[in-house]
Amino acid sequence: MLSQRVKKAVLPVAGLGTRVLPGAKTTPKNLLNVFDRPILSYIVEEARAAGIEHFVFIVGRGQGAIEDYFDANPEIEGTLEAKGKLDILADVRRDLPQPGEMSFVRQMAPLGLGHAVWCARHIIGDEPFAVMLPDMLMMASPTALAQAVAAHEETGGNIVVVEPVPEGEAHKYGIVALEGRDGRLNRMTGMVEKPPPGTEPSNLFISGRYILQPEIFEILETQERGAGGEIQLTDGMANLMKTQAFHALEYDGTTYDCGDKIGLLRANVAFALARPDLGEAARKAITDLL
Template identity: 80%
Template sequence: MDRRVRKAVLPVAGLGTRVLPGAKTTPKNMLNVFDRPILSYVIEEGRAAGIEHFVFIVGRGQGTIEDYFDASPEIETALEAKGKADILAEVRRDLPKPGQMSFVRQMAPLGLGHAVWCARDIIGDEPFAVMLPDMLMAAEPAALAQAVSAHDQVGGNIIVVEPAPEGEAHKYGIVDLEGQTGRLNRMRGMVEKPAPGTEPSNLFISGRYVLQPEIFPLLEKQGKGAGGEIQLTDAMAELMKVQPFHALEYEGVTYDCGDKIGLLRANVAFALRHPSLGADARAAIKTLL
């Protein structure tokens, strides 16, 4: 029987090419969305799904990620001295308990599949989540919580999907379903960027997964695929031959923060939904239109 999903892998070693020069000295997942870094929202989503241990796959020059999730005595002491309890609480909100985060150096950008494989010894022999931090998901319940709930229901492997924009399915990795009833359906395959008119569905893979540990030996022997990189989708297709995969069409909205316009959209959307500053944000945005 499948066990509870307790750990999540976050591949954050990418260069952030699409958001340069903003990501030249700041890791792309540490760029702000309104009042805090992208990763802050992703960790919040993971915790809402019951994740107890986050495994970051990092590259060179990304020490600021580890620093962000560490205590800052100088800042905290200064805030306490000034009586700024509300700001202090915000600063401390993302801090993990000891041992709840691990940081693994990928060494070379060899692809998403290789990044996930780097977490094998920390994940061990249990199901785990993969969260692509570029994809910021606004959902209630949280997107990963919806995936974990689906896993609790049907077991196996869960791929979170959503409808592609009209006429653009050929730009994405599209799932092929055995049948489509409701939001959770068994898969029979995946097609990466199918030729226009040949798409098996309009549902694309959108950045959240629950996978079984049997993916690791497949990734270890996985050859290079599209783009000369070790692709996670290739190993998933192989695992699908022996384990069930289900696609979950989650309820929510995705913002691609690895793209400049997507990052802008995320900033506006999360500013508008901020519990205390949303009204002021709306007024500020109106003055610019």
């Protein structure tokens, strides 16, 4: 099935990071380090590997550090170059965007994920786009978003990346309902946000990567507030599902919830151990502590 290529991604980064306070008090939670790089560095790398050409960051008040991170720093770069520390200089420059590759949109009030996505409407325009929740750091090859893009090229429509929920914890997540279950890519029939224990329609939860059609913006514009008094993206998707196909992709990889203190710790350990240059040293350091 031919479908329009996904070239843009929306990254809602305006959250306060209450689950990782006080670490996120002065540093935006998505700039907290996983090993030696900010979380957002991994997210951007994942997206680029999936063919994303334009990033739309939905930011909040006091988060100018995110824009600064993706900007040149002549003082640091000049010092490193003068001292011949070219390997460190390359690391500093690796995340810098091409001119026009990134846009930053201010979400004026914390009205929910659906509202954050809606804020990107004028930049996205009339084309399918990805949504990446930066709290959820995914270790996969090919990347989680690349797997979603491949699924979209196969089916068209809308793609929701899912994975098995830990036993007994379905009531904490958004759970998908499926038409049938055959392999990793299946048509969806619905979504339930935090279902009461024992009522969940499957064991697959929505894990933070989506490919959506632009018609979602019209729905979100008039979407009533849902859970928590916020405009929920899942409510908008449920309405869009009445007229468009949705497929759930059970991706091949591991997710780390970096909006949670223990999840952030797990991500640090996992990504440190996976480093070809420093993995063995990291393993020894962890083993020594144990």
